[in-house]
Amino acid sequence: MPSIETILFATAILLIISVIASKLSAKMSLPALALFLGIGMLAGSEGIGGIYFDDPQLAQSMGVIALIFILFSGGLDTSFSKIRPIIGRGILMATAGVLITALVVAGFVMTLLNFSPAEAFLVGAIVAATDAAAVFSILGTQKIALKGNTVPLLELESGSNDPMAIFLTIAAIEIIQQPETSFLSLLMIFVRQMSIALLLGIGIGFLASKIINKLRLDADGLYPVFTAAFVLFAFGITALAGGSGFLAVYLVGLVMANQKFVHKNSLMNFHDGLSWLMQIIMFLTLGLLVFPSQLPPIALNGIIIAVVLIFVARPFGVFLSLLFSEFNFRDKLMISWVGLRGATPIVLATFPVLAGIPGSDTIFNIVFFVVLISVLLQGSTLIPVAKYLGITMPYVPPIQYPFELRDNADIRNELVEVVVSTGSSIIDRQIVNLGLPDESLIVLIARNQDIVVPNGNTIIEEGDTLLILADKDALTYIRNLCHSNYAPA
Numbered sequence: 001m002p003s004i005e006t007i008l009f010a011t012a013i014l015l016i017i018s019v020i021a022s023k024l025s026a027k028m029s030l031p032a033l034a035l036f037l038g039i040g041m042l043a044g045s046e047g048i049g050g051i052y053f054d055d056p057q058l059a060q061s062m063g064v065i066a067l068i069f070i071l072f073s074g075g076l077d078t079s080f081s082k083i084r085p086i087i088g089r090g091i092l093m094a095t096a097g098v099l100i101t102a103l104v105v106a107g108f109v110m111t112l113l114n115f116s117p118a119e120a121f122l123v124g125a126i127v128a129a130t131d132a133a134a135v136f137s138i139l140g141t142q143k144i145a146l147k148g149n150t151v152p153l154l155e156l157e158s159g160s161n162d163p164m165a166i167f168l169t170i171a172a173i174e175i176i177q178q179p180e181t182s183f184l185s186l187l188m189i190f191v192r193q194m195s196i197a198l199l200l201g202i203g204i205g206f207l208a209s210k211i212i213n214k215l216r217l218d219a220d221g222l223y224p225v226f227t228a229a230f231v232l233f234a235f236g237i238t239a240l241a242g243g244s245g246f247l248a249v250y251l252v253g254l255v256m257a258n259q260k261f262v263h264k265n266s267l268m269n270f271h272d273g274l275s276w277l278m279q280i281i282m283f284l285t286l287g288l289l290v291f292p293s294q295l296p297p298i299a300l301n302g303i304i305i306a307v308v309l310i311f312v313a314r315p316f317g318v319f320l321s322l323l324f325s326e327f328n329f330r331d332k333l334m335i336s337w338v339g340l341r342g343a344t345p346i347v348l349a350t351f352p353v354l355a356g357i358p359g360s361d362t363i364f365n366i367v368f369f370v371v372l373i374s375v376l377l378q379g380s381t382l383i384p385v386a387k388y389l390g391i392t393m394p395y396v397p398p399i400q401y402p403f404e405l406r407d408n409a410d411i412r413n414e415l416v417e418v419v420v421s422t423g424s425s426i427i428d429r430q431i432v433n434l435g436l437p438d439e440s441l442i443v444l445i446a447r448n449q450d451i452v453v454p455n456g457n458t459i460i461e462e463g464d465t466l467l468i469l470a471d472k473d474a475l476t477y478i479r480n481l482c483h484s485n486y487a488p489a
Contacts, residue, residue: 010051014043018280033342034375036280040287053288056353062285063347066278067162068249070343072231073275074159075253076268082152089325090156097157097317098164102128104313105305112301115359118179122172123363126349127309127370128317129165130158131342147391150331154338159254162344163247167193169348173355196243198251204234205255212261223263224270260414282343290368298362302369309370310378314339330389337385341374415443416475420464420482432456437477440470 002010017039022032043049053059083090102124109120145151171186208230217223234252235245253271295302315336322332349367352360386392420427426434431442431454445452446465452458460466468478 010043010049014039014284015277015280018284033279033283033379034372036283037287037372037375040284041290041292042287043284044288044290044292046292051288053285056289056350059285059289060347060350060354063282063343063350066282066343067246067347068231068235069228069271069278070275071159071162071246071250072253073271074155075250075255076257076271078152078155078159078254078257080254080258082149083156086149086153087156089322089327090153090160093153093157093318093321094161095164097321098128098161099168099317100320101309101313101317102165102168104316105309108308108312109305112304113362116176118172118175119357119359122169122176122352122357123305123366124313125165125168125172126351126363126367127305127341127345128168128313129161129341129344130154130339131344145393146334146386147393148327148331150327150334150391153327154335159250160247162250163194163197163244165344165348166246167244169351173352173357176357177355192242193244194247196241197238197245197247200238200241200243201234201248201251202255204230204237204248205252206259208234208252209256209259209261212263220263220266223267227267227271228274279343282346286346286368286371290365294361295365295368298365299369302366303373305366306370306373309341310339310374330391334386334389334391337378338382339374340378341371345371414472414475415467415469417446418466418468418475418479418482420460420462420466422462424462424482426460426481427462429460430456431458431460434460434481437470437474440468440474440478443467443469 018036021035021039024035041047043051045052045054102121105124105127106117106120109115109123110117113120115123167190171181171189174181174186208227211230212223212226215223215226217226231249231252235249238248239245257268315333318336318339319332322335327335345367349364352363357363383392436442442454444467445454445458445460446467447461447463466478466482468475470478
């Protein structure tokens with residue numbers, strides 16, 4: 001057993017290398033997640049690092065904790081106003097779409113590996129869900145902007161489909177171990193888990209926002225500690241109540257994202273960084289768990305299953321889930337292509353190992369190939385595929401203000417961004433002539449990535465982003481000015 005100093009030193013080196021690798025990933029045209037996986041393999045017992053790691057129990061525990069914070073961060077970074085138009089389709093993809101994908105994969109696995117129906121369905125369930133961390137990180141680091149509601153749909157689906165994949169995986173294991181298990185009993189368990197998670201997730205999300213505003217902690221550094229503890233609390237109490245803890249923490253993040261509470265921006269940045277740390281840990285762990293010498297016998301079958309998943313099963317689930325939707329054929333092809341696999345299948349692949357399912361080592365190695373090929377093939381071609389389909393749009397980077405926007409729930413006024421739309425009556429007018437309410441102030445103007453400090457003589461231009469401090473009534477009036485040809489008083 002290595003000393004604690006050795007473990008800490010090795011951990012630090014792996015994390016530092018991973019962070020540097022993420023910086024180099026764009027130049028190398030490789031997704032950062034694939035580099036994390038490669039670093040883990042190089043550090044493993046059969047790599048240059050020589051680190052022996054073969055503990056599925058520890059890997060699963062680490063994976064559960066990682067998924068908790070990854071899903072919460074995904075919810076916290078999602079605007080409900082953006083996903084509202086597609087929430088029904090997103091839920092359908094996160095449930096029926098996952099089931100359809102698992103069934104299609106299972107059909108091929110039965111033929112290819114001569115698995116029983118239950119064993120084949122177990123493989124399909126493990127790889128069926130898209131991964132929130134993989135989708136969020138690829139879309140963010142590659143700075144891709146897609147037309148319409150494609151990105152909100154992908155964010156909602158990838159953030160909420162893990163509970164379905166986890167349920168199907170556990171159900172498949174239950175059927176393998178107890179063949180007499182009925183479909184009705186499994187359906188009742190699913191309904192109970194999702195219902196409890198829905199109630200507790202939404203309730204705890206509102207509760208967390210209110211408590212944060214009432215705490216008035218003396219040290220700002222305690223707010224991230226509190227939110228992290230609340231996330232673990234939400235997962236734990238939901239799981240103990242018989243619900244899906246993973247769905248609950250995503251809903252807690254989603255509810256909080258659309259509430260006003262103190263230090264909101266800094267807390268979002270903290271959990272974004274924590275999410276990156278968790279996904280780095282998960283991909284490093286997968287790399288350490290994999291023994292390359294065991295891969296060649298299963299390589300061909302693993303590649304075939306990955307290809308079937310990417311080119312057949314995922315599109316089949318997407319197109320059926322989005323029948324009669326507003327998404328056109330090109331949109332559906334893009335949504336199918338962004339079905340990346342990542343940390344979630346890694347965690348789920350440990351379930352059959354710990355349950356003692358026959359052939360679980362083979363299943364784990366298959367999952368490795370699926371994750372590797374998905375990240376390499378889909379992750380590295382998102383932009384070319386999107387451009388080929390003609391659904392990209394100019395990427396607008398977030399505005400970098402010379403100060404941090406801080407939310408304070410006790411302040412009556414709000415500090416918000418309002419964009420001056422085409423056709424607005426205030427275009428080419430001086431601020432002094434806009435007739436703005438006395439309870440409002442244009443603090444800054446973001447114009448073509450430049451920051452303009454306004455005064456009364458500043459002329460408003462089309463496309464300006466106005467950073468405005470005002471109360472609710474004044475903001476409504478100003479939005480009308482910026483978004484229409486409504487004539488100012």
